[in-house]
Amino acid sequence: MTTKSTRGERVPADRLPVARVCVDVPLPHLDRPFDYLVPAAADEAAQPGVRVKVRFAGQLVGGFLLSRAETSPHDGKLAYLDKVVSAEQVLDPEIARLARAVADRYAGNLVDVLRLAIPPRHARVEAQATPVPAGDAAPPGPPAGAGWDAYVAGAAYLRALAEGRPARAVWAALPGEDWAMRIAEAAAATVGAGRGVVIVVADARDLDRVDRALGRVLGDGRHVALNAALGPAERYRRFLAASRHRVPVVAGTRAAMWAPVAKLGLVVIWDDGDDLYAEPRAPYPHAREVLLTRAQLADCAALVAGHARTGEGQLLLETGWAKEIAAGRDVLRAHAPAIAPTGDDPQLARDPGAAIARLPSLAWEGARQALQAGAPVLVQVPRRGYLPSIACAECRSPARCPHCSGPLGLAGARDVPVCRWCGRAAAAYACPACGSRRLRASVTGARRTAEELGRAFPGVTVRTSGRDEVLDAVPAEPAVVVATPGAEPVAAGGYGAVLLLDTWALLTRSDLRAAEEAMRRWLNAAALARPAAGGGRVVVVADGSLAAVQALIRWDPAWFAARELAERRELGFPPAARLASVTGRTEAVTDLLAAARLPAEAELLGPVPADGDQERMLIRVPRSRTLPLSQALHEASAVRSARKATLPVRVEIDPADLF
């Protein structure tokens, strides 16, 4: 592969002698292709998508060959490619376009996105022939699609996939749904049309479910699972299985959204509200947005799925970009458990001595009956560690800034609430819902629940599933299963009862998405219960008049999402508006914003203090101004980096943590 030869003997390739290269230098002002000459000896290997080494500003750096051209617009003389690292075309043209679009949208660099999209090379793996991937050896299973008949537009959607049409849907999965199997069926329909599929789930446990379902529906060797936990060799091996088009279907956690497949026909994201979908590395793209962009660019089908519905999912429906797939009320009634609220007493909840008081009698009774009937009981408790926020002491509405609707917090030891977004003090705060002027801090959840419940139900097995140790499944026998959100094991035959405790801690988080997130977690847990006809019941320990609780009781995620979106329109929050955050030392933030030619509609909020000696500014624009905003911020970053500004500034579009 080496193109090195004796000095001076290199000649350019006859045809398309120019290689357009994305160099591995993550500086915003160098975020554009650079042209190099292809030595004749490297002509064959220097195909679009290969890794190359080039001399750039005196240094040897890596890069990706984006395309070949006959001529270059560059005035100066071109240098030769130093070498083609390997002939493996790891950057698919579809992914190259996607990565550029994502970089543009998130005010980031192409190289940064490519680093997220393409796993590090493993030469030994690359030299091997791609093996047929291992999977559950089983003959292709049930006839695809029957399970989709329960949904109003379900059968039509599968038909569209089978015909290779770019159908886009937001799917509200029924409680108790074998969603992994439905997704596998959708994948099979798409594969049947000769197209590829990319499926993204939030964590390893969900991936296992999808992996098994795909094995059953597609048979062996038709898909790979890309797990973030894989070692570098296996990760690259599976990436190559997709990249070399050995499999039509890729399923995986976040990074799998970049997986190349031949003739992409469908992208799927399950439970798109999960915060694991927010990429923690620059430029911080969200998996849902990446996949929707991908579907848009590839003109393929998309499926945004979950028991819950996010504001973003709702927006896709309201703008007409996607169609709804949901079950009718009668079908829903047949699948849903009986759900009832029971008030909690905040005084008792705060008293560490009142252990059993956290289990109101309705919840206790529901659990007891389920255990007696021989069924397991799921108890969901929040994880500790949420940011303390403040809420009305009377009606518990989260306290929001009268000026910009940002969350109020208590700064320092004083009692004056201060907005976390715009920094204004709200000394005269009165609750807009009930008029009360009394405020209280929210409490965090407790982890002693397992022991407490052990005492509440003597003789019953108590199992826990949480961050440290996650249970996949529990048998259909009496047991109390205490789990944190996202770690709920599936129960064979469903839980007899699901108890949602300490909801207060979830609902009063100062996060913009607190209610949406609480709703999502409750629905995901409640979906594991048996149908009401089979004795399944859910008890949510929360005020029954709260909208999220109402939506849960009626199992109406659509109503709740529409309400949330309407509220965010009112308040100017994402996804109804676009927000960017700029975080860094004061001088740096000021410097960047001074250089930024922001859209005329841009509204600046802040500054507010951030970690360490940093501060944060928020910039709000209408959704339609997203690209001008990103472009302005990227350009301003470019000006700073060209000037060798040393103080770092972090730019995020639609930041995941809006406090």
Place this chain on the structure above:
DNA sequence: TCAATCCGTATC
């Protein structure tokens, strides 16, 4: 007048 050095800027 020329060479050594400094500074800013582009990096193909």
Place this chain on the structure above:
DNA sequence: ATACGGATTGAC
């Protein structure tokens, strides 16, 4: 990071 060009300085 490094390399190059134009400006600047200093010695003859």
